[in-house]
Amino acid sequence: MLKKSKGLNSRLIELNKFDIREFKGLLSDKAKIVVPKLFKTVQRAKTDYKREMKNLPDNVQSAPKEFWEEVIEQAKILGIGLVGFAPVDENFIFKNDYIGGIEFLYENGIVLGMEMDYEAIDKAPEPPAGLESLNIYAELGEATNKLADFIRSKGYRTIACHPLGGPILLPAMAVKAGLGRIGTQGLLITKKFGPRQRLSMISINATPLPEVSQDNFEIDEYCKKCKRCVQMCPVNAIYYEPIIKENGIKTRIDGEKCIEYFYESTGCSICIKECPFHKIGYKAMYYSRL
Ligand code: SF4
Numbered sequence: 001m002l003k004k005s006k007g008l009n010s011r012l013i014e015l016n017k018f019d020i021r022e023f024k025g026l027l028s029d030k031a032k033i034v035v036p037k038l039f040k041t042v043q044r045a046k047t048d049y050k051r052e053m054k055n056l057p058d059n060v061q062s063a064p065k066e067f068w069e070e071v072i073e074q075a076k077i078l079g080i081g082l083v084g085f086a087p088v089d090e091n092f093i094f095k096n097d098y099i100g101g102i103e104f105l106y107e108n109g110i111v112l113g114m115e116m117d118y119e120a121i122d123k124a125p126e127p128p129a130g131l132e133s134l135n136i137y138a139e140l141g142e143a144t145n146k147l148a149d150f151i152r153s154k155g156y157r158t159i160a161c162h163p164l165g166g167p168i169l170l171p172a173m174a175v176k177a178g179l180g181r182i183g184t185q186g187l188l189i190t191k192k193f194g195p196r197q198r199l200s201m202i203s204i205n206a207t208p209l210p211e212v213s214q215d216n217f218e219i220d221e222y223c224k225k226c227k228r229c230v231q232m233c234p235v236n237a238i239y240y241e242p243i244i245k246e247n248g249i250k251t252r253i254d255g256e257k258c259i260e261y262f263y264e265s266t267g268c269s270i271c272i273k274e275c276p277f278h279k280i281g282y283k284a285m286y287y288s289r290l
């Protein structure tokens with residue numbers, strides 16, 4: 001019933017390296033609201049997890065179709081733009097979850113996505129883009145906790161996985177849930193928002209999951225022709241061809257280079273801004289191919 005990591009390493013996100021003095025004027029006022037909210041939502045997810053672990057359920061619960069419809073409806077009310085379902089994959093659970101302290105997950109996952117503001121991301125790598133990332137981490141964190149509460153109120157058991165440094169590789173779970181595909185820059189690309197979303201998940205002790213309609217959505221052929229993110233990354237952190245790391249994991253991103261610049265620039269986001277799936281969207285990309 002409970003699932004645990006099979007040893008995947010995670011990268012530690014050190015929020016204290018993120019210099020919020022870079023936010024000036026109105027941005028500074030917004031940061032004073034966003035940052036405490038972000039910490040509060042992480043803390044809330046941690047507290048709920050501890051409570052969950054003290055009193056574990058005996059069995060997996062059965063959930064009717066109507067329950068999942070209610071979950072989707074409630075997610076929309078909370079401003080969550082993407083909802084998908086997939087069994088939790090133990091290969092995607094991190095060995096060390098620094099932010100949430102979460103070690104175990106229930107067997108199924110509700111993967112959630114929230115759009116980041118187009119105009120703010122278009123200013124990357126200037127501070128408005130970085131602040132918008134933090135803002136959506138906070139907003140989605142709060143919405144995820146609230147949706148987990150809603151599900152508990154229906155009698156099911158949940159563990160909320162915060163979008164910032166949560167316990168599982170969220171883009172991989174999102175692909176499994178049929179929400180999109182991974183682009184060359186390593187981010188989830190969806191038909192609705194391109195690469196312009198943050199992700200979270202709720203693991204749930206309920207089955208069977210609703211049927212997932214897998215979109216016929218291939219982006220590899222666009223990425224092969226494009227490579228704009230590779231060219232525009234200021235620190236060459238995106239490789240033309242994927243490499244295999246010592247632990248056998250395939251990646252296109254030099255995580256160390258990326259995270260250093262991410263801190264330095266207060267949130268970078270250039271590889272989101274420059275991606276045509278952000279700039280002109282999936283439909284325009286699709287028709288331009290014809
Ligand atoms: S910028 Fe181009 S290569 Fe990079 S993810 Fe977007 S479409 Fe793919």
Ligand code: SF4
Nearest residue numbers: 233258268269270271
């Ligand atoms: S976030 Fe910035 S530094 Fe990191 S891969 Fe994207 S463009 Fe490069």
